[in-house]
Amino acid sequence: MxxxxxxxxxxxxxxxxxxxxxxxxxxxxxxxxxxxxxxxxxxxxxxxxxxxxxxxxxxxxxxxxxxxxxxxxxxxxxxxxVSEMNQIICNRQSLTAKIEAGAGLGKVYQELWKYGVTIPAGTSVNTGIVGLTLGGGIGLLTRLFGLTCDNLLELEMVKASSNRDAEVIKANKYENSDLFWASRGGGGGNFGIVTSLTFRVHPISDVSIFSITWGWEDFEEVFNVWQNWAPFANKRLTSTIELRAKEVNRIEVLGEFVGPIAKLKQLIQPLLKAGSPVHQRIKEVPYIDTVQFFDSPSGDRPTNFKRSGSFIEEPLPREAILKMKQFLARAPNENAAIWHQSLGGAVGRLGPKDTAYYYREAIIAQEYISSWNSTSEERQNIHWIESLRRGLSQNTMGDYVNWPDIYIKEWPNAYYGENANQLRKVKTVYDPYNVFTFPQSIPPFNKRIF
Missing domain, CATH: 3.30.43.10 (Uridine Diphospho-n-acetylenolpyruvylglucosamine Reductase, domain 2)
Known part of the structure; x- marks a missing residue:
């Protein structure tokens, strides 16, 4: 042969x-x-x-x-x-778009904007659409339109077949529906090689955006006001809060509202009354302008970093807020931060077992971030991240599979909750010989996890 x-x-x-x-x-x-x-x-x-x-x-x-x-x-x-497979075909009449798996979010947003539509996805323009989608996909339109994976209609995948062969299959609500279920939150690279994704797209035009910053002295009050406001606000409003290392002296809330600026000004009043805002910016812009506004250029440059995360299902008590403050007061460097995004809204329209993305009831996604320049700093930074995650574990749960952490021992439960076993069943059907494997890949039932 x-x-x-x-x-x-x-x-x-x-x-x-x-x-x-x-x-x-x-x-x-x-x-x-x-x-x-x-x-x-x-x-x-x-x-x-x-x-x-x-x-x-x-x-x-x-x-x-x-x-x-x-x-x-x-x-x-x-x-x-697959990064050079990045063609995008949008059908404005059916409100669908077929996107090849290599497309980055920046290109996705630009191409769809030509048709006056978008999909809810992340903020970093170089992030690949396929990895983001397969793990769930959160961003500044999440509370209105759901996760990226909630808007997925179909995918095309190359799977490993018998005799060292490969075949192209499709998965949607009707065909290979178990694989389609698993591909909405089950993480990338577990079942095969996705080559294209078809999404439901949403008309969009002008939106209102805002940024508010405070100093370190307002840490506790601002975070507490934000966490009791953001996940429960109008679903057309999604926001983030980043708590930076003490030496940076900066707390920042960003947000996007699909509606007029006058309404947004009313909605953010609780934030403006918290502490003493140092700076605020509110404006109404064409949606495509938000791509640059929310993108973090530093987050797209290769560097040495460690990240991890968790989900929050109810507002954190004061002792947990103080714990975050203590960790950031003794952060390893000025790049350390704790970032949060509000969930709720459309994310909760589906139940925890309706797709592989399990944390439907979470109100906040929480990410722990640090980066460094010298290899001599690596151990200290990783220790800070892992200690922070463990320190907050009594008030948080799980982790977002798109923020994988090699130090999480019980990772199947952390990423997938009660869906872990069902994902192993799907793996056993579509990749019984465990051809697609990597550290923390979902194993078929004939392979041990640990």
Whole structure:
């Protein structure tokens, strides 16, 4: 039988662009693949999967390079990269869009805006649409339109079939519906290689946005007001609050309201009455302008970092707020922060078991963030993140699979809650031989987790 050949744009360690091709956003976990194939079409993906299996070469899947633990890289193996498959076809009449798996959010927003529509997704423009969607997908339209995965109608996937072969399948509400269920919150890379996603899109025009900042002295009051307001406000309003290290002296709330500025000014009054705001900005803009407003350019530059997270199901008590304040008062550096996004609204329209995304009842997603320059600082920063997560664990639950943390031992329950077993069932059906594997990948029932 003739051996499969790799097709697409192929990069090896001998090529001048290998260094740029091999790195992900997180530089603290370096990996040196044997070959990287930038797929141009579905057949390239099929060939790459078949080649890896025929040659018994370990492989990983990659699109946006935002895997926090670099699960999308592997030493001496093959990287199947779909980032150059990024075509977007929008149908304004049916309010649907078919998006290839390599598209970044910036391109997605720009292309859909030409039709006066969008999807609810994240804020970092370089994030890949496929990884974001498969893990759930939260952003500044979440409370109005739901998670990114809630707006998914269909996906196309290359799966591993018998005899080291590969086949292209579709999953939607009617066809491979169990895989469709699992692909809405079950995380990326577990079942196959997604090559395109079809979404329901939403008409949008002008929106109102705001930013309010305070100093460190208002830490407790501002966070308490925000957490008791943001998840319960008008569902057309989604907001975030970032608590920075004490030395930065900055608490910042950002938000987006799908409606007029006059109404937004009324809605944010509780925030403006909290503490002594240092700066405020409120404006009404075309929706596409919010992409740049909310994007964090520093969050898209490769660096050494560690992140983790959790969900909050009821407002934090004062002792938990003080604990956050204590940790940020002794943060390892000025890059350390605790970031929160309001949930509720449309997220809760579905139940915890209606999709693989389990934390439907959470009111807040909470992320722990730190980065550093020198390798000598790594241990201190990781220790700070892990101590913070454990310190808040009595008042939080689980973790968002798109913020993976290799130090979480009971990760299936942390990411998937009561859906973990059902996800293993789906894995056993679609990938019984565990072809798609990485640290913290969902195992079929014939494989042990730990």
């Amino acid at each position: 003739e051996k499969t050949k790799l097709t697409g744009r192929i990069v090896t360690p001998n090529d001048s662009d290998y260094e740029q091709a091999r790195i992900n956003l997180n530089l603290s976990i370096p990996k040196f693949p044997r070959v990287i194939v930038f797929c141009q079409n579905v057949q390239d993906v099929v060939n790459a999967l078949k080649w890896a299996r025929e040659n018994r070469v370990p492989f990983r899947l990659r699109s946006g390079r935002h895997s926090f633990e670099n699960f999308s890289l592997v030493n001496r193996g093959l990287i199947i990269d």
